[in-house]
Amino acid sequence: MSKAATKSPKPPRPTAAELDLLRVIWRLGPSTVKDVHQASLSERPDLAYATVLRLMQVMHGKGLLTRDESERSHVYAAAHAQDALQTNLLRELIQKAFSGSGKDLVLAALSEHVNAKEREEIRRFLKETDNE
Missing domain, CATH: 1.10.10.10 (Winged helix-like DNA-binding domain superfamily/Winged helix DNA-binding domain)
Structure with a gap:
Protein backbone atom coordinates (compact mmCIF):
# COMPACT_ATOMS: atom_id res chain seq x y z
CA MET A 1 0.00 0.00 0.00
CA PHE A 98 6.17 32.54 7.72
CA SER A 99 8.14 30.40 5.24
CA GLY A 100 7.80 27.40 7.52
CA SER A 101 9.23 29.13 10.60
CA GLY A 102 7.24 28.49 13.78
CA LYS A 103 9.63 30.83 15.61
CA ASP A 104 8.73 33.72 13.29
CA LEU A 105 5.03 33.07 13.86
CA VAL A 106 5.48 33.08 17.64
CA LEU A 107 7.59 36.23 17.60
CA ALA A 108 5.02 38.04 15.43
CA ALA A 109 2.21 36.94 17.74
CA LEU A 110 4.11 37.93 20.89
CA SER A 111 5.02 41.36 19.59
CA GLU A 112 1.51 42.47 18.66
CA HIS A 113 -1.24 40.09 19.76
CA VAL A 114 -0.56 39.02 23.34
CA ASN A 115 -1.56 40.93 26.47
CA ALA A 116 0.32 40.90 29.79
CA LYS A 117 -1.81 38.12 31.32
CA GLU A 118 -1.30 35.91 28.27
CA ARG A 119 2.46 36.60 28.35
CA GLU A 120 2.59 35.37 31.93
CA GLU A 121 0.69 32.20 30.98
CA ILE A 122 3.17 31.64 28.14
CA ARG A 123 6.12 32.12 30.54
CA ARG A 124 4.62 29.53 32.92
CA PHE A 125 4.04 27.11 30.06
CA LEU A 126 7.61 27.48 28.81
CA LYS A 127 9.00 27.03 32.32
CA GLU A 128 6.91 23.87 32.81
CA THR A 129 7.94 22.36 29.48
CA ASP A 130 11.62 23.19 30.15
CA ASN A 131 11.40 21.20 33.40
CA GLU A 132 9.97 18.09 31.73
Whole structure:
Protein backbone atom coordinates (compact mmCIF):
# COMPACT_ATOMS: atom_id res chain seq x y z
CA MET A 1 0.00 0.00 0.00
CA SER A 2 1.37 3.43 -0.86
CA LYS A 3 2.14 6.06 1.73
CA ALA A 4 -0.64 8.31 0.39
CA ALA A 5 -3.21 5.53 0.80
CA THR A 6 -2.36 4.95 4.46
CA LYS A 7 -2.27 8.63 5.41
CA SER A 8 -5.48 10.00 6.93
CA PRO A 9 -7.05 12.72 4.80
CA LYS A 10 -6.48 16.33 5.76
CA PRO A 11 -9.56 18.05 7.15
CA PRO A 12 -11.09 20.47 4.65
CA ARG A 13 -10.24 24.12 5.16
CA PRO A 14 -13.24 26.06 6.52
CA THR A 15 -14.06 29.58 5.42
CA ALA A 16 -14.17 32.32 8.08
CA ALA A 17 -17.97 31.99 8.36
CA GLU A 18 -17.72 28.20 8.64
CA LEU A 19 -15.06 28.52 11.32
CA ASP A 20 -17.37 30.82 13.31
CA LEU A 21 -20.07 28.12 13.25
CA LEU A 22 -17.57 25.38 14.07
CA ARG A 23 -16.51 27.28 17.19
CA VAL A 24 -20.16 27.36 18.28
CA ILE A 25 -20.61 23.64 17.58
CA TRP A 26 -17.38 22.74 19.40
CA ARG A 27 -18.67 24.68 22.40
CA LEU A 28 -22.23 23.26 22.29
CA GLY A 29 -21.54 19.74 21.08
CA PRO A 30 -23.96 18.02 18.68
CA SER A 31 -26.63 20.59 17.83
CA THR A 32 -29.57 21.41 15.60
CA VAL A 33 -29.48 24.37 13.22
CA LYS A 34 -31.82 26.17 15.62
CA ASP A 35 -29.38 25.60 18.53
CA VAL A 36 -26.45 26.97 16.53
CA HIS A 37 -28.47 29.92 15.25
CA GLN A 38 -29.61 30.87 18.77
CA ALA A 39 -26.09 30.57 20.19
CA SER A 40 -24.68 32.71 17.35
CA LEU A 41 -27.13 35.58 17.79
CA SER A 42 -25.27 37.09 20.77
CA GLU A 43 -22.25 37.79 18.56
CA ARG A 44 -24.10 38.30 15.27
CA PRO A 45 -27.67 39.54 15.90
CA ASP A 46 -28.21 40.05 12.15
CA LEU A 47 -27.48 36.40 11.31
CA ALA A 48 -30.48 34.78 9.61
CA TYR A 49 -31.59 31.23 10.39
CA ALA A 50 -31.57 30.45 6.64
CA THR A 51 -27.91 31.49 6.44
CA VAL A 52 -26.96 29.15 9.28
CA LEU A 53 -28.95 26.32 7.67
CA ARG A 54 -27.31 26.85 4.28
CA LEU A 55 -23.81 27.08 5.79
CA MET A 56 -24.29 23.94 7.86
CA GLN A 57 -25.55 22.02 4.82
CA VAL A 58 -22.50 23.14 2.84
CA MET A 59 -20.23 22.23 5.75
CA HIS A 60 -21.79 18.77 5.85
CA GLY A 61 -21.13 18.38 2.14
CA LYS A 62 -17.49 19.44 2.60
CA GLY A 63 -16.97 16.94 5.41
CA LEU A 64 -16.66 19.55 8.18
CA LEU A 65 -19.85 18.35 9.90
CA THR A 66 -21.58 15.03 10.37
CA ARG A 67 -25.38 14.88 10.37
CA ASP A 68 -27.71 12.57 12.29
CA GLU A 69 -30.96 12.39 10.33
CA SER A 70 -32.73 9.96 12.68
CA GLU A 71 -34.81 12.72 14.31
CA ARG A 72 -37.12 15.27 12.70
CA SER A 73 -34.59 18.03 13.41
CA HIS A 74 -31.22 16.94 12.08
CA VAL A 75 -28.39 17.04 14.59
CA TYR A 76 -25.00 18.22 13.35
CA ALA A 77 -21.64 17.59 14.97
CA ALA A 78 -18.09 18.61 14.13
CA ALA A 79 -16.45 15.96 11.97
CA HIS A 80 -12.98 16.93 13.23
CA ALA A 81 -11.73 17.72 16.72
CA GLN A 82 -11.04 21.39 17.35
CA ASP A 83 -7.34 20.88 18.09
CA ALA A 84 -6.78 18.76 14.96
CA LEU A 85 -8.41 21.30 12.67
CA GLN A 86 -6.64 24.24 14.32
CA THR A 87 -3.28 22.45 14.10
CA ASN A 88 -3.83 21.85 10.39
CA LEU A 89 -4.80 25.51 9.80
CA LEU A 90 -1.80 26.68 11.83
CA ARG A 91 0.55 24.42 9.85
CA GLU A 92 -0.75 25.98 6.62
CA LEU A 93 -0.36 29.50 8.01
CA ILE A 94 3.22 28.84 9.12
CA GLN A 95 4.10 27.46 5.70
CA LYS A 96 2.42 30.23 3.70
CA ALA A 97 2.98 33.35 5.79
CA PHE A 98 6.17 32.54 7.72
CA SER A 99 8.14 30.40 5.24
CA GLY A 100 7.80 27.40 7.52
CA SER A 101 9.23 29.13 10.60
CA GLY A 102 7.24 28.49 13.78
CA LYS A 103 9.63 30.83 15.61
CA ASP A 104 8.73 33.72 13.29
CA LEU A 105 5.03 33.07 13.86
CA VAL A 106 5.48 33.08 17.64
CA LEU A 107 7.59 36.23 17.60
CA ALA A 108 5.02 38.04 15.43
CA ALA A 109 2.21 36.94 17.74
CA LEU A 110 4.11 37.93 20.89
CA SER A 111 5.02 41.36 19.59
CA GLU A 112 1.51 42.47 18.66
CA HIS A 113 -1.24 40.09 19.76
CA VAL A 114 -0.56 39.02 23.34
CA ASN A 115 -1.56 40.93 26.47
CA ALA A 116 0.32 40.90 29.79
CA LYS A 117 -1.81 38.12 31.32
CA GLU A 118 -1.30 35.91 28.27
CA ARG A 119 2.46 36.60 28.35
CA GLU A 120 2.59 35.37 31.93
CA GLU A 121 0.69 32.20 30.98
CA ILE A 122 3.17 31.64 28.14
CA ARG A 123 6.12 32.12 30.54
CA ARG A 124 4.62 29.53 32.92
CA PHE A 125 4.04 27.11 30.06
CA LEU A 126 7.61 27.48 28.81
CA LYS A 127 9.00 27.03 32.32
CA GLU A 128 6.91 23.87 32.81
CA THR A 129 7.94 22.36 29.48
CA ASP A 130 11.62 23.19 30.15
CA ASN A 131 11.40 21.20 33.40
CA GLU A 132 9.97 18.09 31.73
